[in-house]
Amino acid sequence: MGRYIIQRFLWMFLVLFVISMITFAMMHAVPGGPFTQEKALPPEIIANLEKRYHLDEPYWKQYLLYIDNVMVPHVSSDAAPEMTDEALIEINLPGGRYLRWINFGPSYSSRSRTVNDIFREQLPVSIQLGVISMAIAITIGLPLGVISALKQNTIWDFLGMSVAIFGVSMPVVAMGPILIWIFGVALKWLPPTGWGAKPPFTLFFIPNTIGSWDFWKHTLMPAFAVGTGYSAIIARLTRASLLQVIHEDYIRTARAKGLSERIVTTRHALRNALIPVVTILGPMFAGVLTGLFVVEQVFGIPGMGKYFITSITNRDYPVIMGAILMYAFFLVISNVFVDITYAWLDPRIRYD
Amino acid sequence: MTNSEMLIPEANDQQKERGLWMDALYRLAQNKASLIGGGMVVLLVLMAIFANYIAPYSFSEQDRQLTDAVPQWVTVIFPTIKPYAEVSDKFPIGADYVGRDMLSRLIYGARISLVVAFVGAMISLFIGTIYGLTSGFFGGRVDNLMMRFVDIMYAFPSMLMIILMMAFFRSSFAESEPGTLAYVMNSIDQRFGGMLFIFIGIGITAWMGTARLARGQVLSLREQEFTLAAKALGASNSRIIFKHLLPNVLGPLMIRVTLSIPGYISTEAFLSFIGLGVNAPTPSWGSMISDGAVAIRTYPHQAIFPAIALSFTMFAFNFLGDGLRDALDPRLRGTQ
Numbered sequence: 001m002g003r004y005i006i007q008r009f010l011w012m013f014l015v016l017f018v019i020s021m022i023t024f025a026m027m028h029a030v031p032g033g034p035f036t037q038e039k040a041l042p043p044e045i046i047a048n049l050e051k052r053y054h055l056d057e058p059y060w061k062q063y064l065l066y067i068d069n070v071m072v073p074h075v076s077s078d079a080a081p082e083m084t085d086e087a088l089i090e091i092n093l094p095g096g097r098y099l100r101w102i103n104f105g106p107s108y109s110s111r112s113r114t115v116n117d118i119f120r121e122q123l124p125v126s127i128q129l130g131v132i133s134m135a136i137a138i139t140i141g142l143p144l145g146v147i148s149a150l151k152q153n154t155i156w157d158f159l160g161m162s163v164a165i166f167g168v169s170m171p172v173v174a175m176g177p178i179l180i181w182i183f184g185v186a187l188k189w190l191p192p193t194g195w196g197a198k199p200p201f202t203l204f205f206i207p208n209t210i211g212s213w214d215f216w217k218h219t220l221m222p223a224f225a226v227g228t229g230y231s232a233i234i235a236r237l238t239r240a241s242l243l244q245v246i247h248e249d250y251i252r253t254a255r256a257k258g259l260s261e262r263i264v265t266t267r268h269a270l271r272n273a274l275i276p277v278v279t280i281l282g283p284m285f286a287g288v289l290t291g292l293f294v295v296e297q298v299f300g301i302p303g304m305g306k307y308f309i310t311s312i313t314n315r316d317y318p319v320i321m322g323a324i325l326m327y328a329f330f331l332v333i334s335n336v337f338v339d340i341t342y343a344w345l346d347p348r349i350r351y352d
Numbered sequence: 353m354t355n356s357e358m359l360i361p362e363a364n365d366q367q368k369e370r371g372l373w374m375d376a377l378y379r380l381a382q383n384k385a386s387l388i389g390g391g392m393v394v395l396l397v398l399m400a401i402f403a404n405y406i407a408p409y410s411f412s413e414q415d416r417q418l419t420d421a422v423p424q425w426v427t428v429i430f431p432t433i434k435p436y437a438e439v440s441d442k443f444p445i446g447a448d449y450v451g452r453d454m455l456s457r458l459i460y461g462a463r464i465s466l467v468v469a470f471v472g473a474m475i476s477l478f479i480g481t482i483y484g485l486t487s488g489f490f491g492g493r494v495d496n497l498m499m500r501f502v503d504i505m506y507a508f509p510s511m512l513m514i515i516l517m518m519a520f521f522r523s524s525f526a527e528s529e530p531g532t533l534a535y536v537m538n539s540i541d542q543r544f545g546g547m548l549f550i551f552i553g554i555g556i557t558a559w560m561g562t563a564r565l566a567r568g569q570v571l572s573l574r575e576q577e578f579t580l581a582a583k584a585l586g587a588s589n590s591r592i593i594f595k596h597l598l599p600n601v602l603g604p605l606m607i608r609v610t611l612s613i614p615g616y617i618s619t620e621a622f623l624s625f626i627g628l629g630v631n632a633p634t635p636s637w638g639s640m641i642s643d644g645a646v647a648i649r650t651y652p653h654q655a656i657f658p659a660i661a662l663s664f665t666m667f668a669f670n671f672l673g674d675g676l677r678d679a680l681d682p683r684l685r686g687t688q
Contacts, residue, residue: 286509
């Protein structure tokens with residue numbers, strides 16, 4: 001198992017490395033730099049700006065510089081560094097020295113902010129929304145699938161699967177506006193836009209207002225818009241997998257032993273039935289992420305997705321690079337965790 | 353050997369083959385879900401093909417006097433619209449923010465969604481199947497190499513890749529010099545209202561799942577006697593692949609591809625929503641929702657109608673895919 005985990009992590013680093021290369025290459029292959037504007041700047045100013053951001057260096061040097069800034073921890077003695085050298089993780093070392101790690105550089109389009117600033121303010125919001133969406137998908141999807149399977153071919157099964165097929169047919173792009181109109185405009189139960197949490201956050205993303213209705217009233221609609229589709233997928237998969245397991249011999253054995261139906265279902269059937277469900281959690285995480293791009297736009301939520309989309313049109317290299325690496329990191333690490341959980345649940349996986 | 357003796361096995365063979373497909377068709381017709389889904393898809397396809405005849409107006413025709421106007425019945429469904437919108441029965445389901453007919457744009461928008469659906473499915477089927485069949489058939493080192501490549505591609509977050517590539521295509525190819533490949537591609541893309549790059553973006557990621565499935569199927573099939581028999585009779589590799597293996601793997605592949613169509617449709621809607629999809633004024637449901645979502649509180653019809661059209665289409669394909677799976681492969685019932 002240890003070897004397997006190490007192998008997965010090495011694989012993860014390789015993927016992230018290749019992604020950073022591709023992103024870097026593509027962003028620089030685009031003609032015109034970030035300072036190309038409708039009203040052209042004087043060449044001296046462009047030269048100065050490019051010097052300031054090291055854009056006059058050869059590409060390989062720019063890339064190495066970037067990787068160095070992001071990956072390698074730097075130790076220095078100055079208390080307040082230049083704004084662009086400010087890092088995401090800053091630790092005080094004894095002797096008045098500081099360890100600074102993960103610096104995504106400045107943002108070209110908003111000169112007063114660094115990419116780290118954007119991450120610090122916007123990323124927690126996206127994480128809050130993402131986590132709640134995933135939670136909604138699982139808490140609706142699992143019971144729906146289990147009930148449908150246990151009551152196969154009854155009205156409950158039919159109802160559950162009808163809900164599920166409607167769920168998979170409603171992409172976030174369609175679900176968002178429909179929810180806003182029903183609950184935000186027509187019924188006026190929930191506010192159609194805005195977000196109810198402000199920094200500081202505990203543990204980087206848990207809002208201090210988590211117990212208040214003010215937070216939840218802004219969260220419910222967007223989280224449902226993202227989560228419903230995935231709950232439907234989980235429900236369908238859980239049902240199919242549970243139906244398959246229920247007809248296995250060891251379930252009959254468990255029943256023959258005289259175990260109660262509840263124990264048979266929870267201990268024997270469900271545990272094995274959930275193995276395939278775990279595998280889709282990785283891809284689902286990726287889907288939730290793209291869903292966030294949409295809901296953040298539709299619901300006017302100050303999250304990372306909105307910034308990412310605008311940074312692409314602005315050609316703000318550091319923001320694009322940083323956002324893609326950050327997203328890729330979350331996606332790849334969630335895949336690694338899913339792989340490991342899967343291998344742990346089903347030891348046969350490790351030997352294939 | 354007489355003539356008649358030679359004919360017998362061939363006749364049997366043909367009968368059996370027809371029997372298999374007729375049987376599948378029969379089961380498909382028995383399956384209500386797939387019939388309903390299939391009927392909805394046929395309607396949508398007809399609507400897309402004959403959009404010129406059905407749509408009351410052109411998709412880009414503007415009426416500056418009637419921006420955001422709605423007919424009477426829309427104010428009944430969306431009562432909140434009354435204080436804002438002008439009531440006019442010129443447009444059957446209302447006008448958008450620059451006074452274009454929403455219904456005509458919805459009808460033309462079906463073209464984009466359906467073309468993306470079929471092209472995505474075709475790319476996934478052709479490239480994926482050929483790749484998977486080759487990899488599985490040759491096995492050994494070739495298989496190992498080809499599948500490692502798929503593994504690497506699989507590890508990439510595909511949506512991020514599509515977004516990045518679309519941004520790259522859109523900004524870089526637009527400024528290319530005449531005579532280069534990029535320029536040619538960009539002009540083709542312009543001609544098709546921005547769809548070429550969407551195909552490439554979706555195509556790059558769509559084939560991998562199919563390739564894996566095809567390979568897995570072939571791995572088990574090539575060990576079976578009929579493949580060995582074909583080999584012993586001196587059949588060429590391509591003959592074995594296309595005549596003997598392909599028909600056997602086509603069923604599961606078709607099911608998978610049909611079930612992945614709603615994914616392509618929603619990807620296109622997503623790309624158009626974030627502004628990386630089709631070029632204006634070509635209507636796409638995704639970009640219509642994006643435009644409408646801005647004014648959802650005042651003019652809900654502009655986002656809700658395209659949203660319903662999009663869900664309806666995805667619903668139709670999901671229904672068809674489910675039915676197809678139940679009919680062609682009862683063992684898979686309820687999976688995915």
